[in-house]
Amino acid sequence: MAWSTRELAELAGTSLRAVRHYHDEGLLPEPPRSSNGYKHYGVRHLIQLMHIRRLVxxxxxxxxxxSLDPSADSYREVLEALASETTAEIERLVVVRDEIAQLLEEPGTWEMSSGTTGSTDGDFLTVLSRVLDEDSLQAWRRVGESIPDAQVLADFENLPEEASAEMREDVAARMAEAVRDGLAAAPELDDPGFGEGTSRALGTRSIGEALAELYSPAQLRVLVRCHELLSAE
Incomplete structure (x- = not known):
């Protein structure tokens, strides 16, 4: 039995170019040639080519x-390493699949992950998600979710830039009251941790820059006053 290069490639499910490349790399031995110079491949070549394709x-x-000999320990070691890498990749893809499913079920979560929430508080939380470690980020979320007075958040968000000192003091006092219990239940925020690869200096500076960019001067004064009220207790 003898096959041409094209026939061998077709049987093995590969291309002429791949067969020639395997010859050039010394992976597939050259077959004997007929008197007219054409290569004649046999069953051994097909089996070896299929084995190469499978490993690739x-x-x-x-x-x-x-250098891989199926009877050698190194052969098993290479395959075990590949199995470990494949397991890690499967785990990564499972996470990706779950995130895609979440985005399909809750389209709004894309806004948070993309940083285009259109909400000042949402954008600030996105920045926090990039600099804080998971424990501190979840603590921050819990504080926000525990605020019983939704009106104070609306008043803060809609605070006019020309807000009077009295108006700012009122919002700051109500905000301090609203977050007091939540902060007490979130000791992680007393000394927040930063994400892997994010230094404390970069994390602190990034939070400060986000506050300055996202909030108006009047809102920043309210936040400072709120912090003063809580610190004085």
Missing amino acids: DLGVPLAEIP
Whole structure:
């Protein structure tokens, strides 16, 4: 039995170019040639080519294939390493799949993850998600969710830039009252942790810059006053 290069490639489910490349790399031995110069491949070539294809499809680098002997320990070690990498990739893809499902079920979550919430508080929370560690971020979320007075949040969000000192004091006092219990239940925020790869200096500066960019001077004065009221207790 003899196959041409094209027939061998077709049987193995690969291309002429791949077969020639495997020859050039020394992975597939050259077959004998007929008197007219055409290559004649046999069953052994097909089996070897299919084995090469299988290893390549599994992610084994071409450079490692010549040294892989199925009867050697190194062969098993390479495959076990690939199995571990594949397991890690599957776990990553499961997370990606779950996030996609969440976005499909709750389109609004895309706004938070993309940083285009259109909400000042949402944009600030997005910045926090990039600099705080998970425990501190979740503590911050709990504080926000525990605020019983939704009106004070609306008043803060709609605070006019020309707000009087009396108006700012009123909002600050009500805000301090609204977050007091939540902060007491979130000791993580007394000394917040920062995410992996984010230094305390960068994290602190980023939070400060986000506050300055996202909130008006009047709102910043309210936040400062709110902090003063809570610190004085």
